[in-house]
Structures are given as C-alpha cells and as structure tokens.
Amino acid sequence: MKHLIDILDFSVEELQELIDTANDIIDHPKAYSERCKGKKLATLFFEPSTRTRLSFEAAMYDLGGNVIGFSEAQSSSAAKGESVADTAKVISxxxxxxxxxxxxxxxxxxxxxxxxxxxxxxxxxxxxxPTQTLADLLTIYREKGRLSNMTVGFCGDLKFGRTVHSLINALSRYEGIKVVLISPEELKLPSYVKKDILKEHDIPYVQTSDLESIMSGLDVLYMTRVQRERFFNEEDYLRLKDSYILTPDKLNNAKTDLSILHPLPRVNEISVEIDSDPRACYFKQVLYGKYMRMALILKLLKEAGNCEY
Amino acid sequence: MNIDAIKNGIVIDHITAGLGMKLYDLLELESLDCSVAIIKNVSSPKLGRKDIIKIDADIPINLNVIGYVDPGATVNRIRDGFTIEKKKLELPEKLVNVLFCKNPRCITSTEQELKHVFKLTDRKNRIYRCLYCETKAN
Known part of the structure; x- marks a missing residue:
C-alpha cells in the first residue's frame, strides 16, 4: 500500500507524475470533477489546522468525492484514549x-x-x-518551468521550519540546485540537515544573515514565519520575530523573474505591499496546494486499486 | 580459572572487555533457567582482554542486540561438544526495543504499546534514528 508520510517516499519520477496530473487538472478541471465519485476522504485532524484541512476537503470535493472526519482531538476517540493504530483500523x-x-x-x-x-x-x-512541499514544488515548477538549475534562498526560521527542511530535501534530488540560507544566528539551519542533505548531495550553499546582499542572485525566495510556538522563552521570540521583513525596497536588486514563496500563514515577514508584485507567488501557492492534493489523492487511490484515474 | 566446556548451547566470544554484563542484561539472560557463565577479562591474543558468555542451552539469541552493542563479538552454537555454527556480527539494520526514543514529541512518548524501532542511517558513524520521529539515538 502506497502512502505519503515523507516527501522522500516519492521518487523524482513520481513527483513529476503528480505535477503533470496537477497541471492537467488546472487545464481541464471538469474532466476530473467526478473521478472520486462515491469515494470518501477521512480528514483526521488531531490538532487544528484550518487551512490544510480545508485544502484537503476542497480537493476531494473538486474530485466529486465526499469527506468525513474531525478537526480536533477532543471530538475524536483519542479523547477517550484510543490509540492511533486503532483509529487507523477503524477509519479503514x-x-x-x-x-x-x-x-x-x-x-x-x-x-x-x-x-x-x-x-x-x-x-x-x-x-x-509533505503536502506543503508538494504545493511548493508545483509553484516553483509552474513559475520556472523546471525544478533544476536554480538558486533558492530560504529566509527566516531555518531551525524549526519543517517546510524548509522538507523542500531542501525534495530539491536535493534535482540537478544544479544552489541554496542560500538567510537567518539570524539563533535560527540557522541545523547542522544535521546541512550534513545529511546538502553535503551528502554536494549541493553548494552559503549562509548569511544579510538578505539584501544576496537578493540579486536568487531565482526563488522562500520566506518563513518565526513561529512563536517553537520558543520556550517569549523574550527570544520577541527579539527574533522581526529579523526579516520583506518590503518593496529590499527587492530593488532582485531579478525580475524572482518567485517569492511562503508556506503561510504570514504575520509581518512579507509586507502587504509585496502582494501586488507579480513576483509574489504565495497565494497561488495555496491554490496549487489544492491541485497537488487532488493529484495525490488520485494517485494513492489508483495505486490502492480504488480509482480508475 | 576454568569454566567447563558446554555440550549443547551458545558461546558468545570475543566480547569487548567490560561489555559482557551489558549484553547479559540486554539479552535478558537472567530469565533463563539453565546455567549461564559470564567470564570477564579473559586474556586474548587478539583483543588483549575480552569477555565471554556461555549459555548451557541452545536458545534463540537476539543477534541484533549483540551486533549493536559489540559488532566484533562472535556467536558460536555448540552441539554435542562441537561448534556447528560460528557467526560474525555486524551492525543490524533495525533495532526493536533495544534503544528507546527520548524525544517528548515522538508518538512513542504517548502510545505505550508501540515498539521502539530504530533504523541504521549511517553505518560508518554508527548512527541510528527513531523510525517514527527520526531523532538520533544517543
């Protein structure tokens, strides 16, 4: 049984298959509107995440399927002490x-x-x-027409940002990727990620705390939020939360075809003035996330012998 | 010092001196009813000093535990006084309930029935990571 637990569960070829399907869905949405008729997606959300849950639900509805599930642990059997293993068997x-x-x-x-x-x-x-990474990959692919031969800058919280680690992991398998890591000292990319991914795949990378100095060399800029929930100390959060705020003047030296991504939600790390800049891709990224989830649902159901695709 | 040769059973030889008791504990040999001997600090031309464990019964042994704790050890199976099998060990690909994940955010921290599984991710540097949360074993 094929599942998606880690982005590396899918080969580069399988990722391309998902991207191709998502692109086809974008071009021919009606052709997919009944592909999952009679099928049910269970959204088991043991912690609230409105955006991700709605994206999955919208994806399933757009495929003509139905959705059951819960949006927090309190309204599930987990509150009664049921194990994850038992929940999975029951929902099956x-x-x-x-x-x-x-x-x-x-x-x-x-x-x-x-x-x-x-x-x-x-x-x-x-x-x-991993499905955030799928959204990131489709966004980059649609904006650049490729997933290889480009310089990708990651800015903000590179220490706790799981989306950063996953995207670096996914991109590490493509040719000609260069990485620029922009963060304050306290939020630098963990050394094991550098060793296990960047060094293991011979990916050139530089580390800096100065966003503007490296802006002109970037093809993609992946901004992240400094997450309050990751800090034990409120003072540290307050000191670091405004480390990087992307404003129009900071884009003066940027390439005209730069793509600015952000996994959202944003707090203040990207000024709202950037939203109208054609280089801002973060809301498109949300939409592409839905299409990739549609492609993913189709692929997994097909592999389970439960969908004609 | 002499320990009688065993007729049917298992001899774990070439144990790095000092690791014999650790293996005894991890292999849960205290639960056996048969005779078990731990011989510490035996002179060894190859190792200088070594430990040996002799088990006077042919029981199933968790080779993964021995491979993880002391991959240089050898396991000899004895039948009718003769060695019928001699196994050299290496680091196992997977360890089940040998290492325990200490990450408080790992699912194993709340689901007590789950087995603690670690997989070998870097043989050269002997690095094992939790199957579930990928935290490195200490």
Missing part, C-alpha cells in the same frame, strides 16, 4: 483514504502501518509536512 472500515494531522511526530506513520487504506501525512508536529 469507513473511508477510502486518510489525511492525518497529529501533534506527535510519527503518528501518521503508525497510522499507515495499521490502516488498510492509503494514509497521507497532513503534518506531524515539527517533523514532516
């Missing part, structure tokens, strides 16, 4: 595919090991969030 009797969000790292993997239907990791704590 009701639905055709599961999208699971859980605050504990590894919970979707446990679900996948026990479910008899495909499981999609919709975020497990600070660990993985």
């Amino acid at each position: 009797c009701y639905a055709d595919i599961i999208a699971m969000r859980h605050p504990k790292e590894g919970a979707p993997l446990v679900a996948a090991m026990n479910a008899s239907i495909p499981v999609i990791n919709a975020g497990d704590g600070g660990h993985n969030h």
